[in-house]
Amino acid sequence: MPELPEVETVRRSLLPVVLHKPLEAVEVHTTRILQHKTVEEFRELLLGRSFLDLSRRGKYLIFSVEGGWELVAHLRMTGRLIFYSNPSIPWAKHTSAVFSFGSQGELRFEDVRKFGTLDLVPTGQYETIKGLHTLGVEPLSEEFSPEYLLKLLTGRRIKVKALLLDQTKIAGLGNIYADESLFQAAIHPQRSADSLTEEEIERLHGAIRDVLELAIANQGTTLRDYRTGFGQEGSFQNRLQIYGKKGEECPRCGVKLEHRKVAGRTSHFCPACQREQP
Ligand SMILES: [Zn+2]
Missing domain, CATH: 1.10.8.50 (Helicase, Ruva Protein; domain 3)
Known part of the structure; x- marks a missing residue:
């Protein structure tokens, strides 16, 4: 399972390529990846909006979304978040969700075991995401002395x-x-x-x-x-x-x-x- 260094590496690799590009299409192939939204709600809230930032807490990735929302991803056992600059590359077999930036590429959530999750919540409202809401101190922060x-x-x-x-x-x-x-x-x-x-x-x-x-x-x-x-x-x-x-x-x-x-x-x-x- 990806731990802090893996999730932080994903964050650092995606950061330069996924921000400030409006989402032209959002596809969800594995509906159980969504925690508290229907596919329609999820799509409607994201379409046309851009990611403004990408941060990490523990093993969670948090995309801040235009309009006061946050997309929270957890890779669990086998999840991968991969950016494809060429959107014509065929989807991998176990692609659970696709975030398309049109000709500017695609962010794809690939997950063989399908335990990975996506949550869309108003900024900072993590009460419904128990694992995130109760997280302890970041081991690379100053607080961890x-x-x-x-x-x-x-x-x-x-x-x-x-x-x-x-x-x-x-x-x-x-x-x-x-x-x-x-x-x-x-x-x-x-x-x-x-x-x-x-x-x-x-x-x-x-x-x-x-x-x-x-x-x-x-x-x-x-x-x-x-x-x-x-x-x-x-x-x-x-x-x-x-x-x-x-x-x-x-x-x-x-x-x-x-x-x-x-x-x-x-x-x-x-x-x-x-x-x-x-
Ligand atoms: Zn020894």
Whole structure:
């Protein structure tokens, strides 16, 4: 599933090509992609209007639309938002929605599994989009300081990995980047949040930022479905340290990497570098 670096990469790739172009046609092929609007309402509100900006919160992309609306997209498992400068390129088989800028290209939502969503809401009114309304802090914002993370972890008996995945605490981290960050900080995913020392928390804070920034610089991780807004693969999969590498040698100490279910997700770790008992 695309996480913060992938969604941010899509945002950055689409930003220069989708703004200030009036929508000449809007097609919805998979009606369940629309959350609170009928196809007719959706089309009527968008036709003739332009996107004015494109921002990101957690794993959500938010297109601000002329006239006080926002189009909120979530790619979920396999969604892709791709800009085609040549609109005569045939639609891919799993195209759920198409936003046409006439001869100036098309933005297409392609989605094999069809869990992706599109919401159209008055600007800033996210109450109906529960996941967006309750999002926690952006990990690359100034607000996310070591002190903030300390406060988040203190007194919580929850496993640290579970807390990192909780979107209402930290927005945009998923399984890949939680595992990579915990490895870089040398913290076992099953450690109880309240068992971490201040030094470990500081290390974890730095690791989360470093891993996310490096992943964005590498256009995200393509293991299978994810593509940038231009349909290209990311390259951070070549720089992953432990994710998906069970049985391979730890790049730091050479011990065999393991994985285990933590918080319902397969979690990768090095049993030597990341000790279960502090
Ligand atoms: Zn190791």
